[in-house]
Amino acid sequence: MTIQHPTPTTPLRARMMADMSARNLGPASQTSHLRACKRFATWLGRSPEAASPDDVKHFQQHLIESGTSICTRNQTMTGVKFLFRVTLRRHDLVAEVFHLKEPVKVPLVLSRNEIKRILAMAPGLKARVMLSLAYGCGLRAGEVVRLRVGDIDGDQNIIRIEQSKGRKDRNVMLPADILSLLRAWWTERPTGQDAGVPGPDRVLFPGYRGKHLSARQISRLFKQAAKAAGITKPVTLHTLRHSFATHLLERGVDIRVIQVLLGHSKLTTTARYASVATGMISAVESPLDDLTGAKRRKGRKGAS
Structure with a gap:
């Protein structure tokens, strides 16, 4: 697919x-x-076709010294490497490209009470439905806004996510509460702009000229709701997805099932949520309890 x-x-x-x-x-x-590649060409001051191995080294040093984050720096060099390896066939330049190891960060997770407050403060029914889908089904922003009528299967209680990240399809559950919200929203949903579109192909959350909203728009709605709910943590809409996975893990849902629901290719990606499942962590009994007898004392009435 070529983009403009x-x-x-x-x-x-x-x-x-x-x-x-x-x-x-x-x-x-x-x-x-x-x-x-545009960033590299701008820094280089000439066509990348005329780049030398030293130019590649110096550009990477420039990215580091200019304060570019490791994630952005690696993403930039991935694009530049594609140009060198595939388009230019310059393997001498490819050999100079290296990636930095990103620091492992624990995902920020909201408590159930915090999420309840956010949903309650959603600015309108449409926002409440979209945020409920993001948390209740673990959907990404782009997956929520691209949902169509035909993706909702009320008979089997599933939602079909088509061609999402990695160009993969997957199914997620359709909670009864969300189905009720979707039906309520459908009665209020503006009509007219997509009157000529077949029913199953109509987007659930239309924006300009009947097209779906952008991921940026739903992110703004989330920020608005989080602020109104008094959430001061540095949260983003993706925090709802992190919270979905963590809360399922704490409830004892098999991690491989969570992997499928999230659409992760690797189990190691899903396993990181074990580090923030505070309910599971706090329930683990330390081996020190066996030495001190603390486990037995916990069960005694009035024990301190």
């Missing part, structure tokens, strides 16, 4: 876009790669 870009298309840019389309890279990856 406002930047003038040079022959090299056109070649790279063709290479990315031939390899079936998604729109987000194409945009990221092109942005990375």
